[in-house]
Amino acid sequence: MQYKLTTPVTREDLAPLKAGDTVLLSGTVYTARDAAHKRMMELLDAGKELPFPVEGSALYYVGPTPERPGEVIGSAGPTTSGRMDAYSPRLLDLGQAIMIGKGARNQEVKDAVVRNGAVYLAALGGAGALMAACVKKLEVICWEDLGCEAVRRLEVENMPLTVILDAHGGDLYESGPAAYLGRERK
Amino acid sequence: MRTIPAAEITASVARLCVRANTVLPPDVAAALEACRAAEPWPLAGETLALLQDNLAQARKRDLPICQDTGMSCVFVELGQEVHVEGDFEEAIHQGVRQGYGQGYLRKSMVADPLRRVNTGDNTPASITVRIVPGDQCTVTVVPKGFGSENMSRLAMLKPADGVEGVKHFVVETVRLAGPNPCPPMVLGVGIGGSFDKVAALAKHALLRPLNQPNPDPYYAALEAELLEEINTLGIGPQGFGGKTTCLGLAIETAPTHVAGLPVAVNVSCHVTRRATEVL
Structure with missing residues (x-):
């Protein structure tokens, strides 16, 4: 199934999604990688606000290449999400609804996805030029000193994504290869 | 002089x-096309086609x-x-x-x-x-890129582990990497030398065009055997499932010590990049 979603999203929006479905995502998406996540944790530890409204939000694990003059963004594919595993459950518990990246997540993240009715979506790894075409606006909103790791607010249109972890415990990284191998055995 | x-x-x-960073080497692009054409799993075939679209977009828009x-x-x-x-x-x-x-x-x-x-x-x-x-x-x-670099591994095997030990280590490395290194992967395998040398061999193996087997028929056969075995794991493009887990694998070797069998696997991705000039 293919779903069209616009951020911010609710638990109800995400409930029908199953691992292996595709999503065309539009609306606001915030970028954050390792260093930005670490700083967000420091803010929370200090009892301060996050730099963006977290409820129903989508975070994209990406460090784009610099945009050429006149262009919105450079190449912008996902980075490996597992490096954010230490931080994601806390953000999901605070209301973050969508994680976008690539690669496997640990059990704590899977549990937090189910607990919060969230989803983990994959963008095509190594397809940065393709992803760039979906980004219509870009603004660095904080931590410019982090360079490619600064937090950016993106406005995206029909960003093509695949559901990896759904709110019901589904995991495409297990079910996808198993389905292929099962077919081979038939 | x-x-x-x-x-x-x-x-x-x-x-x-x-x-x-903007143009994939012709041998890697050709391997991607050959794998797409031979991919039996529809979702995997579509995913590989999207990776090819990305190459075209990069060229057209002058993007990495x-x-x-x-x-x-x-x-x-x-x-x-x-x-x-x-x-x-x-x-x-x-x-x-x-x-x-x-x-x-x-x-x-x-x-x-x-x-x-x-x-x-x-x-x-x-x-x-x-x-x-x-x-x-x-x-x-x-x-x-480091998404794939981070999935690389090195082991100091025992001589008694032999070729079976090497094969097991390479396949295990791919299994552990799973969807993380942006499969379909390209693998550089080093065998022999010392602790430091074997990693350098693995990196060096990534320089060899994918359509060029090892000149030693023994290692060329081992490359082909490993590639075939890896492509039965089912990880598939992006880890979504499918046949195409690895586009190509090159082995480089060096003499080693009587007591050792070092092996290293340098993992690379479907965007395995290299460009050369002769001055």
């Missing part, structure tokens, strides 16, 4: 950084193929009759600085592994030099 001004090396490295424009690994085969006028290593770093600036490539290097401040210009390059006969200077730039 032939003199090559350092500025020429700088200009070459700068050009190569940009070219490597992947946003991780990598650590700049620069391999130089320097003819022993060449005299480089100026600072050779600094010329390479300067080339990276220029290429990554002018090419709008991402700067991904931190100056210190623990204190982690970005150097802002993707320097330093990781430089490997080999002195060879002749009066030419061959420069190859390999931008190496």
